Amino acid sequence: xxxxxxxxxxxxxxxxxxxxxxxxxxxxxxxxxxxxxxxxxxxxxxxxxxxxxxxxxxxxxxxxxxxxxxxxxxxxxxxxxxxxxxxxxxxxxxxxxxxxxxxxxxxxxxxxxxxxxxxxxxxxxxxxxxxxxxxxxxxxxxxxxxxxxxxxxxxxxxxxxxxxxxxxxxxxxxxxxxxxxxxxxxxxxxxxxxxxxxxxxxxxxxxxxxxxxxxxxxxxxxxxxxxxxxxxxxxxxxxxxxxxxxxxxxxxxxxxxxxxxxxxxxxxxxxxxxxxxxxxxxxxxxxxxxxxxxxxxxxxxxxxxxxxxxxxxxxxxxxxxxxxxxxxxxxxxxxxxxxxxxxxxxxxxxxxxxxxxxxxxxxxxxxxxx
Amino acid sequence: xxxxxxxxxxxxxxxxxxxxxxxxxxxxxxxxxxxxxxxxxxxxxxxxxxxxxxxxxxxxxxxxxxxxxxxxxxxxxxxxxxxxxxxxxxxxxxxxxxxxxxxxxxxxxxxxxxxxxxxxxxxxxxxxxxxxxxxxxxxxxxxxxxxxxxxxxxxxxxxxxxxxxxxxxxxxxxxxxxxxxxxxxxxxxxxxxxxxxxxxxxxxxxxxxxxxxxxxxxxxxxxxxxxxxxxxxxxxxxxxxxxxxxxxxxxxxxxxxxxxxxxxxxxxxxxxxxxxxxxxxxxxxxxxxxxxxx
Ligand SMILES: Cc1ncc(C[n+]2csc(CCOP(=O)(O)OP(=O)(O)O)c2C)c(N)n1
Ligand code: SF4
Ligand SMILES: [Mg+2]
Numbered sequence: 001x002x003x004x005x006x007x008x009x010x011x012x013x014x015x016x017x018x019x020x021x022x023x024x025x026x027x028x029x030x031x032x033x034x035x036x037x038x039x040x041x042x043x044x045x046x047x048x049x050x051x052x053x054x055x056x057x058x059x060x061x062x063x064x065x066x067x068x069x070x071x072x073x074x075x076x077x078x079x080x081x082x083x084x085x086x087x088x089x090x091x092x093x094x095x096x097x098x099x100x101x102x103x104x105x106x107x108x109x110x111x112x113x114x115x116x117x118x119x120x121x122x123x124x125x126x127x128x129x130x131x132x133x134x135x136x137x138x139x140x141x142x143x144x145x146x147x148x149x150x151x152x153x154x155x156x157x158x159x160x161x162x163x164x165x166x167x168x169x170x171x172x173x174x175x176x177x178x179x180x181x182x183x184x185x186x187x188x189x190x191x192x193x194x195x196x197x198x199x200x201x202x203x204x205x206x207x208x209x210x211x212x213x214x215x216x217x218x219x220x221x222x223x224x225x226x227x228x229x230x231x232x233x234x235x236x237x238x239x240x241x242x243x244x245x246x247x248x249x250x251x252x253x254x255x256x257x258x259x260x261x262x263x264x265x266x267x268x269x270x271x272x273x274x275x276x277x278x279x280x281x282x283x284x285x286x287x288x289x290x291x292x293x294x295x296x297x298x299x300x301x302x303x304x305x306x307x308x309x310x311x312x313x314x315x316x317x318x319x320x321x322x323x324x325x326x327x328x329x330x331x332x333x334x335x336x337x338x339x340x341x342x343x344x345x346x347x348x349x350x351x352x353x354x355x356x357x358x359x360x361x362x363x364x365x366x367x368x369x370x
Numbered sequence: 371x372x373x374x375x376x377x378x379x380x381x382x383x384x385x386x387x388x389x390x391x392x393x394x395x396x397x398x399x400x401x402x403x404x405x406x407x408x409x410x411x412x413x414x415x416x417x418x419x420x421x422x423x424x425x426x427x428x429x430x431x432x433x434x435x436x437x438x439x440x441x442x443x444x445x446x447x448x449x450x451x452x453x454x455x456x457x458x459x460x461x462x463x464x465x466x467x468x469x470x471x472x473x474x475x476x477x478x479x480x481x482x483x484x485x486x487x488x489x490x491x492x493x494x495x496x497x498x499x500x501x502x503x504x505x506x507x508x509x510x511x512x513x514x515x516x517x518x519x520x521x522x523x524x525x526x527x528x529x530x531x532x533x534x535x536x537x538x539x540x541x542x543x544x545x546x547x548x549x550x551x552x553x554x555x556x557x558x559x560x561x562x563x564x565x566x567x568x569x570x571x572x573x574x575x576x577x578x579x580x581x582x583x584x585x586x587x588x589x590x591x592x593x594x595x596x597x598x599x600x601x602x603x604x605x606x607x608x609x610x611x612x613x614x615x616x617x618x619x620x621x622x623x624x625x626x627x628x629x630x631x632x633x634x635x636x637x638x639x640x641x642x643x644x645x646x647x648x649x650x651x652x653x654x655x656x657x658x659x660x661x662x663x664x
Binding site for chain 2: 052
């Protein structure tokens with residue numbers, strides 16, 4: 001049903017309609033409205049809601065709930081995601097199909113509650129699938145897909161939702177009904193779980209002769225996850241009648257000479273800039289990375305081959321450059337213009353995007369902090 | 371007697387009191403329990419892939435998050451209608467120190483689980499460092515004898531827990547297995563958060579003869595260094611009080627961790643113990659309605 005609704009509230013409702021069984025969460029701006037709404041609708045849906053005393057415990061609690069066989073959820077941002085870090089590794093190493101929404105936000109210090117991607121990017125190597133969304137319709141659709149992806153291949157999935165720009169945006173969303181979702185997403189049936197009838201051990205210590213094999217398997221399966229992400233997106237598109245981006249999304253890029261690569265809600269600004277410049281006859285385009293992990297190197301190489309590319313990103317790897325720039329250069333085996341922008345919520349205006357296209361025409365290189 | 375729920379073959383040191391605690395614990399509460407264990411000695415010696423001594427459902431996640439993980443298991447079991455009592459199991463370091471916030475949170479929410487802390491009074495798995503549960507004067511690798519051992523008194527977990535208004539708090543000791551098992555059985559029948567802290571020696575860290583484990587454990591109670599009590603719905607009751615306490619020195623003497631104590635230090639410790647005994651005598655039979663102590 002189409003509804004005018006705040007992004008975070010919509011997330012809570014879609015999670016409930018996905019048949020979540022245990023939710024644990026801790027408040028942090030800008031993701032707080034998600035657990036608030038979940039606690040409010042909990043009696044209606046009958047899932048368990050654990051108002052834990054920290055994000056570390058939020059993720060730990062859903063680790064426990066997932067091993068016990070439940071479909072789970074948590075939402076966080078920024079400091080909360082950073083506090084979860086060791087549990088992130090733990091959950092992916094145990095191959096638990098968790099789903100978490102991250103209201104992407106800057107990290108302290110200086111303390112700042114506004115949007116950037118430093119929280120998600122700093123969690124890059126934790127073994128979670130990371131999907132970044134451009135608008136709230138995509139957030140909702142992606143949460144549903146995230147459960148299917150997670151439960152098909154036993155991987156935790158993080159859904160990135162730009163803080164404030166999306167978490168607090170009130171817009172029209174087609175919010176699927178419970179019945180529509182359950183036709184697409186069957187009940188969670190874990191292959192194994194904690195059960196007194198069949199005692200199994202989970203999460204045990206492994207010495208060198210086993211540990212690396214487990215990690216190699218994780219890497220192999222994570223790389224193969226791209227196929228599942230694509231298949232689930234296609235299936236979702238068919239079932240719900242909305243075309244879905246899976247790994248990357250191209251906008252006016254096939255015949256473009258200059259392309260901006262970015263993620264998240266910034267993509268919609270770039271789309272507008274592309275439209276305006278195209279109207280003046282400039283051959284510009286956008287390639288949006290939806291799936292940051294596993295990194296879609298092949299899809300990016302295909303989309304960007306032979307074009308001048310700039311990457312606009314709201315994160316930095318201090319002491320080097322933007323994390324996306326590094327990855328993109330490796331994927332393309334060529335130089336790209338790196339643009340670090342929007343840190344701590346600094347506005348990235350239409351004019352800024354156009355300026356980047358101009359810099360590309362001038363053949364500028366290196367990293368620029370806008 | 372073989373234990374069908376904790377199988378033989380664990381790799382703990384000879385005379386380890388903590389595996390005795392596990393053995394007694396599972397005999398009392400097995401088999402319909404789901405164990406969530408913390409990182410620490412007991413996890414390492416009992417569940418190193420591909421072997422596992424736990425013949426009950428078992429989950430290890432991290433060091434400090436057992437109360438939270440077990441909260442999740444407990445809620446999931448409720449949501450899914452699954453049978454089994456959730457049993458959190460952690461060392462003193464995991465519970466008194468690094469996981470204290472998680473433990474306090476789970477107690478404050480009165481999550482439905484049993485929680486057993488095996489208290490060997492230091493971080494043994496990482497090589498005997500001091501914890502909040504290390505007793506005054508005891509030497510560890512981070513409270514060495516060069517600084518005369520630990521300078522702070524032991525954190526009082528049971529009374530801190532009781533202030534959370536949980537239905538059941540108890541202390542136990544591996545030298546008193548019947549008392550330990552009775553408490554576990556009682557705890558198992560209750561709902562909400564039930565905490566049992568069990569004294570369990572580490573002959574390596576305490577530097578005592580591995581044949582003396584039970585003897586020393588008993589002396590802890592007989593000397594007044596450890597107390598056996600329960601706090602049931604706020605009512606304090608000792609389950610055993612020696613008629614005549616033995617001198618503390620008899621407890622300290624066989625343990626290397628107390629070797630550096632001067633007669634003055636022993637005297638100071640004895641005075642502290644005497645005061646603790648007097649304080650607990652005063653509390654005997656008292657019921658504190660923690661509800662009204664906000
Ligand atoms: C976050 C974190 N910090 C430190 C460690 C290292 N570590 C593992 S076990 C342990 C001590 C465990 O002490 P305790 O809980 O008392 O159990 P014991 O080994 O004494 O049985 C430490 C410090 C860890 N695993 N995780
Ligand atoms: S070091 Fe101590 S606690 Fe650890 S297994 Fe050995 S005796 Fe037991
Ligand atoms: Mg210990």
